[in-house]
Amino acid sequence: MSLEKLQEKVGTQKHLLDFWNELNETERDQLSEQVLSMDFSACHAAFVSSAQPPLPIKELRPIPDERHVIKAHLSKDEVENYWNKGLNAIAKGQVAAVVLAGGQASRLGSDQPKGTLPLGLHISPQDSLLGLQAAKIAKLELLAREAYPDCNGKIQWLVMTSKSTDEPTRKHLEKVVPEAGLLLEQVTIFSQDNIPAFDMSGNFLLADKHTITTSPNGNGGLFSAISKYLPGLDKRGVKYVHVYCVDNVLARVADPIFTGIAVEKGADVLTKTVERKPGELVGSVCLNDGVPRIVEYSELGAELESQKAPNGRLLFCAGSIANHLFTLDFLKGFCTPSFHLPYHRALKKISYVDANGVVVKPTAPNGIKLEQFVFDVFDLSKNFYIFEVKNEQEFAPLKNAESAGVDCLSTCRRSLANETRRWLKESGFVLPKGLVTYIKADETYAGEVFLILFPKICKDPKIKPSRWASFEEAYRPTNRDREETALKCLNREKRPNCKNEQ
Secondary structure, three states: OOHHHHHHHHOOOHHHHOOHHHOOHHHHHHHHHHHHHOOHHHHHHHHHHOOOOOOOOOOEEEOOHHHEEEHHHOOHHHHHHHHHHHHHHHHOOOEEEEEEOOOEOHHHOOOOEHHHOOOOOOOOOOOOHHHHHHHHHHHHHHHHHHHOOOOOOOOEEEEEEOOOOHHHHHHHHHHHHHHHOOOHHHEEEEEOOEEEOEEOOOOEOEEEOOEEOEEEOOHHHHHHHHHHHHHHHHHOOOOEEEEEEOOEOOOOOOOHHHHHHHHHHOOOEEEEEEEOOOOOOOOEEEEEOOEEEEEOHHHHHHHHHHOEOOOOOEOOOEEEEEEEEEEHHHHHOOOOOOOOOOOEEEEEOOOEEOOOOOEEOOOOOOEEEEEOOHHHHHHHOOOEEEEEOOHHHHOOEOOOOHHHOOOOHHHHHHHHHHHHHHHHHHOOOOOOOOOEEEEOOOOOOOOOOOHHHHHHHHOOOOOOOOOOOOOOOOOOOOHHHHHHHHHHHHOOOOOOOEEEEO
């Protein structure tokens, strides 16, 4: 395309073509293709509209108790009921899981996608977050088949990438999927859209002389990106869609209890929360003028942020962990290729090419990235619930390098080891002090039917199970059945079935 046509296309962003005469033919083609692919008026409108909060704060109230399910308050029978309802939905092929995997691992010091990085756990065939999650899906399918042998449903797994993570994620999944025992036809990989990054005045930035800086359009970009796949999910009989972030090492993918609550309550939107502590910088799930939404810490204000309920907990105690469940019917009600949510601004340090053609790497935030958030569809819900779980049991994000000391690989490993230890202790084991162990993903989904191997592995005669199983079992075989299973496991050629670290 001619320079004149491109200048017409970019409108007020003519600085994007300042270095045109310095570009070779290939570089010109790349810049032309990028310019032609963009809707400049829509991008400008997004920047302007993002200057104001998407939804004004009105009357804030906590989620009512009758719509706030707290796992710790459930009886054994209630948990088992939800588990079985969710497992039945899995057995019937009614559950899909969507992993948000568009983020790079730049804060971890890597140019690879977070989901592909080695964890050093070796508890799944591919030692990565995606590998672990695939193994969990395979284990759930096995539990569902054993509980409901007349059904043979599969969990549809959808992986949302971004422009920068798509190719390496696809390559990694070529190994992950077959090694976990999943079928290629139950896995769908798709990419979210990118949107330009801006300077403080709304001008696009150049990454180099022939490339406009762009970034993923936020996890809320899911809804337009997934729209084309909803008819296929519907045809397969999917009714429930679990959406979670790739970087949570404790994520319970397609959690049967989570799904079972949605089945029991008829919820169209259900989100997992953890109890928020005073001063904790986390969004709170609440009602804004009677409509569900997530309010950022800064939006609550000092008085509401610290206000206590009669039970001694914070009044606004429902901390969001970006873990949601939607019914397919809910998604079908608004998801289209052109659907988009309000954009939120994030101030960032963004490298750019200045007027002299020099790449500048700022030391302070100099630009704006726009993001859509998944939770901005909550206000469309007709039957909204929250499910509170314990932070230490279900939320351990991998976000930072080791130097940060928090939300890094070592803290993720520690969280998983602590959760494993809890499973064992609840099952009656007396554990050696300081024992750090991880159970292979093909042995357990979340602490059920795993304990038979540990007396041998821990090599301690004191370690004896006082009872055979935790209550979150998919099925309850007799003790004799378990003894026979134990003998088979202990005679396996492939050992060990867990990894110990001292």
